Amino acid sequence: HEAFDAFFRAYLKEYQFKTVTSEGFREFFMKYFHDNPAVQQVDWDTWYYAPGNPPVTHSYDTSLSEQAYALAMKWHTADVMGIGRAPDGVSKKDIEGWSSDQIVAFLEKLGQYRSAQPMHADNTRRLVELYGLLDTKNAEIRSAFFKLALAAEDQTVLPHVLDMLATQGRMKYLRPLFRALFKSKMGK
Structure with a gap:
């Protein structure tokens, strides 16, 4: 280097x-x-x-993203049908020491897994209780979580979403949140 x-x-x-x-x-x-x-x-x-990717292959350490994806899969597989079943063995320690990027990766991957069948609102509330997702001021984390919660029709986050929409000035966060809100029953 x-x-x-x-x-x-x-x-x-x-x-x-x-x-x-x-x-x-x-x-x-x-x-x-x-x-x-x-x-x-x-x-x-x-x-x-030559067309395509460069002629070398790099191997990257993906252990941090793998942790986030594994936790997302754990939450997803516990309640594939979206009826509110909580995963076994989850705790605050799951994300202890994680960077904000890892938490965002977890939430975004969980959102991808839940695209066909949104989470149950009980589980988005469990995410808040366990991981303190409403306590953070990090806009990346809040935005990723709010998209999950809006898809789950979790009305408890609505005041927090509206506050973020009123105070956050970046379209990076506003546009996806407005779209998620509009798609939800709460936004109609």
């Missing part, structure tokens, strides 16, 4: 306020890393002209 960071800084310094071409990038790259034998093996034609 450090070698590429240094290269990138040098590249920006060299080409600031200039026109940049693919060939210019390749030449600068080859000159900068001339002492690295791996550079001679780069297939520039494939990188530049």
